[in-house]
Amino acid sequence: MATPTQPERRLLAAGFRKGSAWGTAVALGAAYGVLVESDGGLGRKQAYLPAKEADTPFVMEGDLGPIQAVDFSPPFAMRYDPGMIGTMIALLFGTAGTPAQQAATTAYKHTLQMADSVYGKFGTFAVERPAKIHEVASVKVMGLDIAMANGIIKGTLKCRGNTLIDTSAVNTLTQMDAITYQDRGNRVKFTEAAVKMNAQSGGAVTGETALELNNLAISINRKFDAPNVGGSASIIEPVENDHPEITVKLDFPRMDATSAALLATYIAETEQKMLIAFTSANEAGTGYVYSFNLSFPSLRIVDVVYPLNEVVPSSMTLQAEDAASNPTGMSYARVYAEIINKQTTDYLT
Numbered sequence: 001m002a003t004p005t006q007p008e009r010r011l012l013a014a015g016f017r018k019g020s021a022w023g024t025a026v027a028l029g030a031a032y033g034v035l036v037e038s039d040g041g042l043g044r045k046q047a048y049l050p051a052k053e054a055d056t057p058f059v060m061e062g063d064l065g066p067i068q069a070v071d072f073s074p075p076f077a078m079r080y081d082p083g084m085i086g087t088m089i090a091l092l093f094g095t096a097g098t099p100a101q102q103a104a105t106t107a108y109k110h111t112l113q114m115a116d117s118v119y120g121k122f123g124t125f126a127v128e129r130p131a132k133i134h135e136v137a138s139v140k141v142m143g144l145d146i147a148m149a150n151g152i153i154k155g156t157l158k159c160r161g162n163t164l165i166d167t168s169a170v171n172t173l174t175q176m177d178a179i180t181y182q183d184r185g186n187r188v189k190f191t192e193a194a195v196k197m198n199a200q201s202g203g204a205v206t207g208e209t210a211l212e213l214n215n216l217a218i219s220i221n222r223k224f225d226a227p228n229v230g231g232s233a234s235i236i237e238p239v240e241n242d243h244p245e246i247t248v249k250l251d252f253p254r255m256d257a258t259s260a261a262l263l264a265t266y267i268a269e270t271e272q273k274m275l276i277a278f279t280s281a282n283e284a285g286t287g288y289v290y291s292f293n294l295s296f297p298s299l300r301i302v303d304v305v306y307p308l309n310e311v312v313p314s315s316m317t318l319q320a321e322d323a324a325s326n327p328t329g330m331s332y333a334r335v336y337a338e339i340i341n342k343q344t345t346d347y348l349t
Helices: 084-093 174-178 263-266
Strands: 015-017 048-051 062-068 069-071 073-075 108-114 121-129 132-149 154-160 193-199 214-222 243-250 271-283 288-305 312-319 336-341
Touching: 015 084, 062 336, 069 132, 073 263, 084 108, 084 132, 084 154, 084 336, 121 174, 154 271, 263 312
Parallel strands: none
Antiparallel strands: 015 121, 048 062, 069 154, 073 154, 108 336, 121 132, 132 154, 132 214, 193 271, 214 243, 243 312, 271 288, 288 312, 288 336
16 A cells, blocks of 8 residues: 555554664654654744845845754554553653563553653654655654543653654655554543542552542653754754653642642642552453553642632642652652553563
8 A cells, every 4th residue: 555645634644663873764664653643743944044145135045054953742642552652652751661561461561760861762753644754763752741631631742853854765655554553442531540649758649539630731841952063954862951840730620628728738838649540441461451650759739729710629730859769659759650551562672
């Protein structure tokens, strides 16, 4: 099957694969598909540099400057077995590792940790257009936003690439036609969410009652530069030029005793810990259901609001920090994710 010629998104594929040398594309193919809802504004930008000189009533010459950072933010529906979307998320966290098989089943547990640095971690992204393939040879994942939309947990990946071409000799129709996906089903639903929180110094957060929420938003961001250097048409690999930032925002449908107590916690600056757990009814292996958990060992409340509406709701925003040590019931002192699904390999291999 050739690259589609009709301008219809439903016919056009996209893929991603971890790379090894900045500026050098790697070939996609089987298992490297990403189920994105759009490419998030993918485009190539170069400044126009006109020669405005003496004795030149009208510009006679112009050039295009260096290729600017190719920033794009593809949205997607979160899945328990996300395949290459999982690799992109792991590139943002920075540390993954060999998953742990859950007994003698087809279920495997992956643990993603926030590394000090993600330098050297990037990949190739390619997406079809009618009769064309647009390729970004090297892409850094800068951020991830997670939120609820119409009952489904949606994500948006914030990416920075080095260039965009439609003449790749690495990813042609052969590679794009061969694309397959880890799983097309098992989307994460808001009804499968449970958010639990208590004081960082308290007992295991798993023993708490789940908060009664009507919305949640999680934002994980690393901040990168984008330098152009002499002799290179595109940016060199970005490095982080500020501290990572992770925020959690929770919305409560109505103010009650639980949410009312948050103001005092905010004022006292009592550090919290939190578990945001999504648990499927479907099994990844006998006795082990699909799950996606985010653990926050140290959170500081930075905002609490109680709007005076007809029914008074409330909301809370928290900022993640490193804990001095692993809180009770948590395996690490820094934000981490645990995913149980059927993928048998390290997301960063």
